[in-house]
Amino acid sequence: MTTPLQDTLWTRTARLAAETDTDLPHSVDVAIIGGGFTGLTAARALLLAGRSVAVLEAGQIGAGASGMNAGFVVPNFAKADPNAVRAKLGTERGNALLRLVGDGANAVFSIIAEDDIACDARQSGWLNPAYGEASADMLRSRAALWRELGRPVSFLDADATREQTGMDIYSGALLDQDGGTIHPLDYLRGLVQGVRRRGGTVHENSCVDRVDRDGRLWRLTMRSGASVMATTVLQCTNAFTSGVASRMGRSTVPLRVYQIATTPADPTTVKRIAPDGRPVGDTRQNLFTYRLDRDNRLISGGMAAIPFGAFDRLGRAVAKRLSEELALPQAVTPEVVWTGVAAMTPDFLPRLYQLGENWFGGIGCNGRGIAMTAQLGRVLARAALGESLETLPIPTRPLRPLPFHQFTPMVASAALVQARLKDMLAK
Template sequence: MQAHRQKTLWTLTANPAPALETASIPRTADVVIIGAGFTGLTAAREIAKSGKTAVVLEASYIGAGATGVNAGFVVPNFAKADPATVYQKLPRGKADALLRLVGEGADTVFSTIREEQISCDANQVGWLQPAYGTATADLLRKRTADWQALGRPVRFLSPQEVEQQTSLSIYSGGLLDESGGTIHPLNYAMGLAEAVKRHGGVIREGAEVRDVRQTSGGWTVIFTGGVIQAGAVLLCTNAFTTGAAGRLGRTTVPLRVYQVATRPLPRETVERISPNHRPVGDTRSNLFTYRLDRDNRLISGGMAVIPVGAFERIGKAVVDRLVSELRLEQHPGVEIVWTGVAAMTPDFLPRLHEFGRGFFGGIGCNGRGIAMTAQLGRVLARAALGEPLETLPVPTVKARPLPFHAFTPIVASAALAHARFKDRMMK
């Protein structure tokens, strides 16, 4: 059964959904992809383009998970790591390959949008990370140099340049990645679904995969309403933990994030706080982010230490913070609040899992879901098409469910409270 679609800014402004209900499911497929989010749809597109049969099974509907409820930031780097961290954790060659993959993530998204002519408010204007404090500015200078050494269009901005871009004088500089930007994430997902169909793939919504069993000829995939035989299977279900998705979801820490959109801002305010419409995400522990949509609504987000009554409370708190930080002349009010779950890996890096010969999963976008899924889906497709795992740029890690996974949200709430305390102490 399909769940009720959550009302978000993206559902209110979406293009018509692709017609999928007429798709018949074949008895066999070269590859079955479980999950019709960014990762699964990207993988299916790559497989279908290669001439192989690709069948996507989605438990609910396109955009039901993080794909349809994120803020639409396209950011080609790590949220909680940097090149130096990757070089510490991986051999040099493997680290270089992963960093190049991550750094090219935004370019891959916008290239796919152009290639498939997807209408999703794509705006490749760069991504700005202002530095809060001089120590963080020094860290971002080093990070900038590391990305530049890898050939990425990244530069460090002075405090004055950051103020010109944001109107904020509280920062000590900032990292600008020219390849980043913003999109309408739900329209992007639906455009990917149309592309999968156009290249010969099949997508079925309302088809929860209950089990995946190995057979002598490959894999038997048991889903709501049927069974399909596959040569290879890709698990692309991110933080979900029901049915077959538990193999992936329980290996990560789930973080519930609330997104908030204001009513549209006046043009003169937009020109002051975001003259180039660049998305912004600073370095504070209690992250401050904002972007504009096509109608000049401000979009930002936050997390709740206490989940009870969070929609109204977080919506007000996020917009009040926008008003205070950006010194908005008028309070724009809350237009809509929505929520989703981000999956964080313990080391904050992406990883592949092999559940058996020809059965792979990929996870670990860690808050960089649009750019990283574009790359993760392509890497998973390469694995399904027979490329040896050791040659792929994402490391393969044994899947280990986190102990006491059900209690990890409590730990996340405590970490958020601590982050807010740290930021107050820095003032």
């Protein structure tokens, strides 16, 4: 099975080459299913620990969410605050997960620095503006909770938020100093290069259809008929549902997101809407986001309530929203539009699965894919190295595919319509 790369801003502007391996090893210590951020970060950690590793990617490197996202590096939860996490997991386990997630951006930027990955990395902070006084109160409280955990998170008043965004509709903003942006495809390819440089192998077009016991080892059989033996298997397949990825992929709600990059903004506009180069994502139900790339293109995204014809329609709609929200002097147009799928767990928290003896899976970045995958990959590597699942900061859950999984996109569409109505009422 070959999943080709879409035409995206990242494929057009990538500087690093896509280099992978052709010859499969006969056996390795750890076989990793999925060549995205999670799988490659896990591979890197295992190689540093002295294990032999093969990464098996069903399509091309970057054809999944790791190559399709907007490049935001955000070290917190999209839908859960610290108190909600503690209520769900208990104080000790909750704080362990909070510390892990809170250090996610630093983990990404550390890998970039250690491996000298040229991916336009900029740790300039992340801004979360509040739409309405109730949202401002919520973010003020959330910022205080993160500060109690020792994180550099503050709350800006409405005037300071206006200076950061050029927008006067917000009542304040949460500022997370650890956040930032990267070129996700170059980061992904840099991870591939780091894995191969350390002796691991990375294989494209290697969809794993079966994982079977063969004595004390696992045999991973690909759609091509080729196979590899491994002591331990890590499954890092996110929302995909092909081959052995099916069970884990069906445990989440897949959300199709459309991204656009516009023609470059003028210097005066850049100074007004992003004086410190910070990416922005507000609190509205119908989320408004934007960031700039190295050439000052505006990058934003959205979801479609009606999927038919959404590709072209969403591109125009997102560009129009950017022009209106940011009061741009001239209407912008999409230079390129692309789409990808985010995986959302029902409680918006990441989770580990034990799929068999020495076979582990991880999922649930919930819209925080870059920072969370760095940590999810590291935790999976710890499981592969034999650490007790009870001591890991991400909880292990029974794997239960969602009932009527094929209809979850319709539920997501209905929720989007409801969210837009709530925003209209709030306005």
